[in-house]
Amino acid sequence: MTESPDELARRFRAAIPDTDGESCPPAQDFWAAAAGELPFERVSVLVDHGAGCAPCAQAWSILADVRRAAAEGSEHPALLQPRSGHAPPRRARWARPLLPLALSGALATGVWLMLRPAPPGAPPVERGTTAPVVRAQSPTVQPAGEAVLRWSEVPAASSYNVTVLTPDLVVVHQALGLSASELRLPAAVTQRAAGSGLLWNVDAVLEDGRTVASPTFEVQLK
Amino acid sequence: MARTRGGGNGPQDADPESIARIRQVLIRAVERHCPPTLAAHREDLVQIALVRLLERPADEEIASRGASYLWRVAYTVVIDEIRRSSRQQRQAEQLARGEGGTPGPEARSEILDCIAALQDRRRTAVTLHLQGFRVGEVAAALGWTAKQAENLVYRGLADLRICLEGGDT
Numbered sequence: 461m462t463e464s465p466d467e468l469a470r471r472f473r474a475a476i477p478d479t480d481g482e483s484c485p486p487a488q489d490f491w492a493a494a495a496g497e498l499p500f501e502r503v504s505v506l507v508d509h510g511a512g513c514a515p516c517a518q519a520w521s522i523l524a525d526v527r528r529a530a531a532e533g534s535e536h537p538a539l540l541q542p543r544s545g546h547a548p549p550r551r552a553r554w555a556r557p558l559l560p561l562a563l564s565g566a567l568a569t570g571v572w573l574m575l576r577p578a579p580p581g582a583p584p585v586e587r588g589t590t591a592p593v594v595r596a597q598s599p600t601v602q603p604a605g606e607a608v609l610r611w612s613e614v615p616a617a618s619s620y621n622v623t624v625l626t627p628d629l630v631v632v633h634q635a636l637g638l639s640a641s642e643l644r645l646p647a648a649v650t651q652r653a654a655g656s657g658l659l660w661n662v663d664a665v666l667e668d669g670r671t672v673a674s675p676t677f678e679v680q681l682k
Numbered sequence: 683m684a685r686t687r688g689g690g691n692g693p694q695d696a697d698p699e700s701i702a703r704i705r706q707v708l709i710r711a712v713e714r715h716c717p718p719t720l721a722a723h724r725e726d727l728v729q730i731a732l733v734r735l736l737e738r739p740a741d742e743e744i745a746s747r748g749a750s751y752l753w754r755v756a757y758t759v760v761i762d763e764i765r766r767s768s769r770q771q772r773q774a775e776q777l778a779r780g781e782g783g784t785p786g787p788e789a790r791s792e793i794l795d796c797i798a799a800l801q802d803r804r805r806t807a808v809t810l811h812l813q814g815f816r817v818g819e820v821a822a823a824l825g826w827t828a829k830q831a832e833n834l835v836y837r838g839l840a841d842l843r844i845c846l847e848g849g850d851t
Contacts, residue, residue, distance in 0.1 A: 463846075465811065465839065468793070472812045475791035481769055487761035491754050494815070494823045503823060504806045511797060511809050515768055518715045519761045524814035525711040529703075530753035623840045631840055659836065676833045 472511075473521070479513045490516075490523050592616070594662050594674035598642070604654035604681040610642040614664035614672050621663040621671075624649060632658070637665075653681050700749055704756045705732055712764065715814075720767060727767060731760040796845035804838030811835045 463471070485506055493503040510516040598610040609622065622643045624633040633649045649658075658681065662674040705728055712724040720727070735756055797805060797812075803824075810820045821831035 463843065468839070468842065469812045469814070471793050472797070475793050478772075480772065481765050484765065487758040487765075488754070490761075491757055494819070495754075496822050496825055500803075500806070500824055504802060507806050507809045507813075510813060511794065514717075515765055517813060518717075518764065520810070520813040520815075521715040522708075522711040522761065523757060524816075524819065525714065526707060526753060526757045527819065528816075529707040530750055623837075625836055625840075631843060634840070634844075659832075661833070661837065673837065676829065676836070 473517060476511065476514045476517045479515065481513070481515050484513060484516050484519075485509060487519060490519055491527075494523055494527055592664070592672050594664055594672060596674075596677040598679070600678060601680045601682060604650045605647075607645045607650050607679060607681055608642055609645065609660055609677075609679065611662050611674065611677075613641045614666070616666045616668075617664035617672070618667045619665045621665065623661055623663075625659045626653065627657055627659060650681055656681065697749075700752060701732065701736075704753060705729075708732075708756065708760050712760070716764065719771060720764060723767065727763050728760055731763040732756065734763070735759045792846060793842075796842050799845060800838050800841055804834050804841060807831060807834040808838035808842060811839070 489498070489506055490510075492498050493506050498506075507520075510520045592614045593612070594614060595612040596610070597612055598608055602608070609624075611620075619636075620638040620641060622633075622635045622638060623631060624645065625631050632652060633646060635643050645658075658679050660677050660679065664672040664674075666672065708728045708731070709724050712727055713721045716724070797809060800808060806824065807820050810823060811817070815823065817832045817835055818828050820826070820835060821828045824831065826834070
């Protein structure tokens with residue numbers, strides 16, 4: 461029905477223009493990015509550069525292979541995990557005995573903040589409305605012949621778009637502009653996925669054109 | 683340039699088995715991802731890169747920083763070598779054709795335009811995925827949970843397909 465990720469990847473790589481390589485970032489930046497050592501904004505710049513520079517695209521692809529091989533061969537896979545930036549900082553040894561005390565203090569403070577009486581004369585606080593959320597409401601295991609995907613309604617939604625994919629991210633079905641908050645999977649899709657799982661998600665389209673994206677849901681077809 | 687092996691803290695102390703494994707992986711990766719003109723010289727490219735790695739001064743502390751650091755340095759030296767070799771090839775081709783300067787502007791392709799139009803997080807996730815990164819690896823690079831990365835990769839792929847079929851993202 462649609463191009464597989466492999467076909468897209470081939471098409472993508474073939475389209476990347478060659479460059480003179482003069483303004484390419486150093487190779488160690490790519491490694492640092494893949495290792496989770498750089499902030500998203502910096503990684504994004506490096507990734508975008510690779511999408512417009514064939515030599516750097518090759519560097520990214522080689523990096524994927526090399527890091528995977530390194531992880532497979534490493535006795536200490538944690539060495540390949542993020543070390544800074546996104547990773548939680550390592551605690552100093554001296555701090556470890558104090559951790560239970562700190563946690564107890566934080567808990568006590570939290571309880572006090574929740575239960576304390578309102579100060580006299582404090583103005584009422586108007587809380588913002590919570591963002592609409594789309595939740596799956598259909599069973600996660602269903603008979604293949606009659607699988608129906610259901611989700612919670614979003615109050616201001618004018619329609620819903622649903623995407624159904626295989627676990628390896630190939631789109632097998634898309635339904636656009638649904639008015640109801642459910643989708644019966646076509647027989648062709650359920651037959652193809654019988655005995656395995658599918659991933660699905662919903663975009664609720666609001667009246668003002670904005671969309672509310674659901675998380676990824678799974679359904680197993682028996 | 684010859685150095686005495688085993689006498690210091692430098693990369694020359696690296697485990698020969700590790701070097702052999704790294705060499706094998708790099709050769710295969712160059713073969714898979716580089717254009718045929720470069721891939722044909724994959725063994726030479728990797729060999730030169732590893733020689734450069736082993737000739738690095740002792741203060742590199744590769745041995746003391748472990749196997750993952752050795753992989754990291756090996757990757758950077760081989761990419762540097764590929765870039766150097768590509769530049770030389772390009773210059774030779776330009777001289778042969780009597781051209782000068784840098785490559786001219788390339789015609790934009792549909793798929794690159796569609797990727798460029800993706801929302802930031804989806805674009806980064808999808809581009810990494812198309813470069814060969816698995817969902818878990820995308821998550822590690824971008825500091826996301828595996829679930830977040832999976833969601834952004836396949837939403838981005840879905841947007842990309844819609845764009846390629848003529849719709850908007």
